[in-house]
Amino acid sequence: MKSPLSSPPASILLLSLITTSALADPRLTSWYTADSGQYARIYQTTAAESPRTAATTWTRGQGTQSAPTYAGVSQLSSSANWVYIRATGLAGHIMGPWYLDTAKSQNFPNFPANNAKLYRIPRTPAIPGTKALTGLGAAGYMVNGVSIFDSRDAFSYASGNSTDATPVNGLTGDGVWNRDGYHNEGATFNPAPTYTLTNGFTVN
Numbered sequence: 586m587k588s589p590l591s592s593p594p595a596s597i598l599l600l601s602l603i604t605t606s607a608l609a610d611p612r613l614t615s616w617y618t619a620d621s622g623q624y625a626r627i628y629q630t631t632a633a634e635s636p637r638t639a640a641t642t643w644t645r646g647q648g649t650q651s652a653p654t655y656a657g658v659s660q661l662s663s664s665a666n667w668v669y670i671r672a673t674g675l676a677g678h679i680m681g682p683w684y685l686d687t688a689k690s691q692n693f694p695n696f697p698a699n700n701a702k703l704y705r706i707p708r709t710p711a712i713p714g715t716k717a718l719t720g721l722g723a724a725g726y727m728v729n730g731v732s733i734f735d736s737r738d739a740f741s742y743a744s745g746n747s748t749d750a751t752p753v754n755g756l757t758g759d760g761v762w763n764r765d766g767y768h769n770e771g772a773t774f775n776p777a778p779t780y781t782l783t784n785g786f787t788v789n
Contacts, residue, residue, distance in 0.1 A: 612668050612708055616658050617728040620677025625656040627681040627696065628775075631689050639679045648696030658730040667705050672730025674700040680775060687772045702730075718760070738766040 626639035633639070641653040660671035675697060683693035704726055721739055723732035740750040741758030749764065750756035767774065 612706075613661060613663055615728055616661055616670065616730070617677075618658050618661075620729070621655055621657045621659055623656055623677060624653040625650070625673060625675035625677075625699070626679045628679060629696075630682050630692075634682070637679075643696050645692070646695035648698040650696070650698050654699040656729075658728075663708070666708055668708055670704045670706065670726070670730060672702055672704070672726075674702055674730060674732060676729060676731050676777070678777065680777065683773055683775055685773055693773055704730075734766075736765055736767065737763040738770055740764045740769075 624641045626641055627643055628634050628638070629640055629643055641650075643650050654673050654675065656673060656675050656677040658670055658672045662669045680697065682689075683696075685691040685693055719735045721737070724735050725733040727733055739757060740752070741760050741764060742748075742762035743750050743756045743758045746756060748754070748756070750758035
């Protein structure tokens with residue numbers, strides 16, 4: 586009769602769990618790379634949505650993608666103090682279309698494009714003693730490498746003029762009472778919702 590297999594000692598199991606935990610560092614393993622082998626795609630118009638005619642090359646304004654490029658995070662690396670992420674800034678889902686009006690009759694002036702960004706994120710973040718407002722650029726990055734922005738647009742109340750700053754009155758405001766980007770510019774967002782800026786970034 587064969588003898589039953591004995592169970593491994595508890596110390597070996599514990600060591601195995603500790604080793605697995607150390608290797609599965611969420612700062613490296615949490616990035617979404619499942620779509621990194623596919624090309625980034627957009628719908629250029631609403632007419633392209635129904636037949637699902639997505640483009641892998643496009644040009645409009647400052648967003649020119651003359652050759653297909655991959656979506657999402659393309660490379661991960663790390664050092665003792667930093668995690669490095671290389672990404673195009675383009676999402677894996679089909680992006681677009683973008684318009685200036687709710688009737689979808691005026692094209693948004695820019696498309697997104699591959700920004701070939703290399704992000705550096707500290708492995709051990711330090712909370713700053715002096716707090717500062719986020720700027721109008723990217724405030725963070727999602728696990729697919731797409732930029733995150735805060736809820737503001739570039740305009741706020743101008744107390745010296747006793748009026749709201751708008752894209753047409755030449756004011757930007759004081760940066761205290763800020764306009765909400767989606768409320769004021771929601772017509773320019775796509776269903777994701779994604780928004781394209783003049784430098785080709787996308788906000789998901």
